[in-house]
Amino acid sequence: MSEYAVVEVEAMAVADETMKQLPKGAFLTVKHKKRLNTMTIGWGTIGIVWAKPVFVAAVRNTRYTYDLIQREAEFTVSLPNFGTCRQELGFCGTNSGKDVDKFAKTGLKARDALKTTTPVIDIPGLHFECKTLLRAPIAPELLDSSLADVYPDADYHTFYFGDIVAAYRLESQGE
Ligand SMILES: Cc1cc2nc3c(=O)[nH]c(=O)nc-3n(C[C@H](O)[C@H](O)[C@H](O)COP(=O)(O)O)c2cc1C
Secondary structure, three states: OOOEEEEEOOHHHHHHHHHHHHHHOEEEEEEEOOEEEEEEEOOEEEEEEOOEEEEEEEEEOOOHHHHHHOOOOEEEEEEEOOOOOHHHHHHHOOOOOOOOOHHHHHOOOEEOOOOOOOOEEOOOEEEEEEEEEEEEEOOHHHOOHHHHHHOOOOOOEEEEEEEEEEEEEEEEOOO
16 A cells, blocks of 8 residues: 555535546546556546436547446546646556556556455545446437537547545645
């Protein structure tokens, strides 16, 4: 385990902070059996669905992450403190786990989660552990034509609605 302290938070109380950081990048971590991978996400949202706090991640079907998240009904999201982990976010957003072990290449470490078997990234910041409640692929015929240019190669997103079963901040001791 790391030097960081776990400070539990209410997911909806950190929604604004989450939405400020997300466009700068967060780590979406997935695990299936021995295969562990993380990728950078910038699109997604946090809110209430089915009377529960939910994180929605959008994953294109061409990602290695897609292969794993389709097989396992959980994922975690790690949002680095504002302005940190820029290099790691860049690397994990431009390299595929199909080709490289991103943990070995970046020095990022996985940390055991509290409630999911999928770990979080061992960095200071906000962390959400999620159990997938719904996988929602895009039905192209239902998509507004104004979004057609987001999918020139038909590499559509699937939306993963994750019940946030644990939400906390990892803080350096003494912060
Ligand atoms: C800032 C940033 C945000 C990104 N957001 C997303 C996203 O929300 N959804 C997505 O499918 N890909 C997103 N990507 C692209 C993936 O991170 C990238 O294709 C990655 O290499 C996929 O890794 P994988 O093949 O190991 O899953 C983003 C990349 C960057 C740099």
